[in-house]
Amino acid sequence: MIVEIGHFALVLSLSVALVQSVLPMLGARRGDQRLMETGTIAASGGFVLIAIAFSALMASYVTSDFSVLNVFENSNSRQPLLYKFTSTWGNHEGSMLLWVLILAFFGALVALFGRDLPATLKANVLSVQAWILAAFLLFILLTSNPFQRLDPAPMEGQDLNPILQDVGLAIHPPMLYLGYVGFSIAFSFAIAALIDGRIDAAWARWVRPWTLIAWIFLTLGIAMGSYWAYYELGWGGWWFWDPVENASFMPWLAGTALLHSALVMEKRAALKIWTILLAILTFSLSLLGTFLVRSGVLTSVHAFATDPARGVFILAILCLFIGGALVLFALRASALEGGGLFAPISREGALVFNNLFLTTAAATVLVGTLYPLLLEVVAGEKISVGAPFFDLTFGPVMVPLLFAVPFGPLLGWKRGDLLGAAQRLYFAAGCALAALVGILAYTGGTKILTAFGFALAFWLLFGSLTDLFSRAAFLKKGWRTGLARFVGLPRSAFGTALAHFGLGVTLLGIVSVSSFQEEVITTMAPGSSVEIAGYSLTFDRIAQRPGANFDAQAVHFSVRRDGVVMTEIDSSKRFFPVRQMTTTESGIWTHGFSQLYVSLGDPSADKQSIVVRIWWKPLVTLIWIGAVFMAVGGAFSLADRRLRVGAPERSRRKASLAEA
């Protein structure tokens, strides 16, 4: 019954979305207030309906209702409760349902919090949002129905893929989708503006917070996924340049560019056309990611959507929205002329530089991801594009950008003073130079690239904070006044500084791990020890530990330094009988920002010893901590008064009332 209610609610939400995709826009054309308002009701109502459908599916997972095909295929009654919840989206159908739930959620947010938007803009945005929603609801109902019944119902389910049985699944997909799908708002605003034929600085002011929210979630989602892969896979790797990772990374690159170009548009009404295009491209890349992952075109493990109907359907959605948006753009963009002028060396110029490199980076990742597919289709040749390609191309594109980051916020709008900015960066430059010399001395001059990597990281770290400190003027005005000025700086200045600082933190982690990681791969038996990075690891004992739906084989290690026990590490392998699969649970000891990482390989033939892989990963946690800094920076920026649309207006109104 609950399942049928869910199914019914989903069908109903499609009809609501169809209504929403027509009426508000019609109202906007005719200037009919009542028609325009249907958008608000439909968007919130549609969200409630999809939430009902989603809850129904989740309820059948939690109660292990194996009469539902989807539940049978992807869960098991012996799973811990948390994984029964998360199993809901640990499969194709459920994850698409989560996708539309979040899409509807953003639509409802615009409907409810968009009161200050001009009525026609809001109506158009909601209609465009509903087009996307209707297309994906149709996709789910026609090709990926999660509510399909199974008769007779089996006694037991086939279990969730063991590698997904982790808290990571509870956090990573929702976050990633909040990011990915959140960019749909920027897209809808862009399309609405093109339809309206009008766009101004206020438009950028409305779009930026939505883009920021999506970007914050995407940043955290990607970082979370990276850490999850790191500890779950047992390879100690944190980024693989896998097509599926690239699918989430491309929208991040484009979204980051969008945040910056919207800034120019908001402040100076310049880069209008480009910003609109970028908003379209960013969400197009999200759609492309969805297509790549969902259609099975990558013919890899995640290509479980083996049914070609799904692939073709998503491809059609993709072509319709991206193609339609670009055609509309081509027709209407020329009408959006103008904007402020600026010299090449200026804040605007710096942001254009940022956009140029981020776009190039996104294009590099895009071509690297799609090229093997295209070549196979066009020429029938099979080639591989893997990590070595991306290391060689993506890296060099990022270096000039990272070098330029500290300059950006120090340049004035319209016309900047490059020399002046450089002079204010002398401290950061000094730190970078010190890092360069320090690393060269430490490695005996053998690791020149590493030294430059560290220098760049320190340049970013200190350069990002330069703007804050020079604006507070601690040196000139004394620490007291300086502190007062520091606190009084706009939150967006903190946002910029923190996000850029986070970039430096991440870079520091990457460079450090890439250059100074130590690795030992060896066979160990109880009682044996190995040395790594000044620590001594002793294999104490091995034990069997049965879990709820798996059997674990755990090895207990003790870590000593100079004979003193520093910590103990448990590393295990889990065997899941239902799926006949084994997963690794790496043992990780975090020491400062560094980690000692231990994972188990195969036992020897006589079962007396086991292959153990041990890594010392200096400063590895900084990679993800940096992402947290970026997200916090985004949150600061979001809290800035300037972005709270209507806030200045309201207080001004209050002030004028008081005067009167």
Add this chain to the structure above:
Amino acid sequence: MPMRRRLAVFLAALLLIVVSAPASVFVTPAFAVNPDEMLADPALETRARKLSAGLRCLVCQNESIDDSNADLAKDLRLLVRERLKAGDTDEEVIDYLVSRYGEFVLLRPRFDWANLALWATPVVVLLCGGLLALATISGRRKRRGPTELSAAEEAAIERITAGRR
């Protein structure tokens, strides 16, 4: 970069949430290089590891043979080490593998005409984008004096100022 040897497929599975592939070959986290495969000569072994990281395990998805636990990957790892022991240079090992398995085995496609579009994209996008941006910025600055007001705007000013006068 010794850091980048990994199991792309696995990550994918994770990163992407959704994998619920039927219990298939890919999840058996036995690891790639095993101690018994390693060469006694550390310099040779380092070269072997480096080469392995750039070679694709043909039956896996985007995985290097250094990461993969598939039988074929193990065979290839041993093959690479045999060739190295026989005195091959790195290039000779790679050429040998390409002659046997095709370019598909290379995780970094070769620089050649067939892959021009792949390698040239970053450079072309950067150059074209950069030129376009410069041209637009300087072009607009030259082209434009103070903005001309439209007739409607002129009329509006007329109306407003007329009221003041």
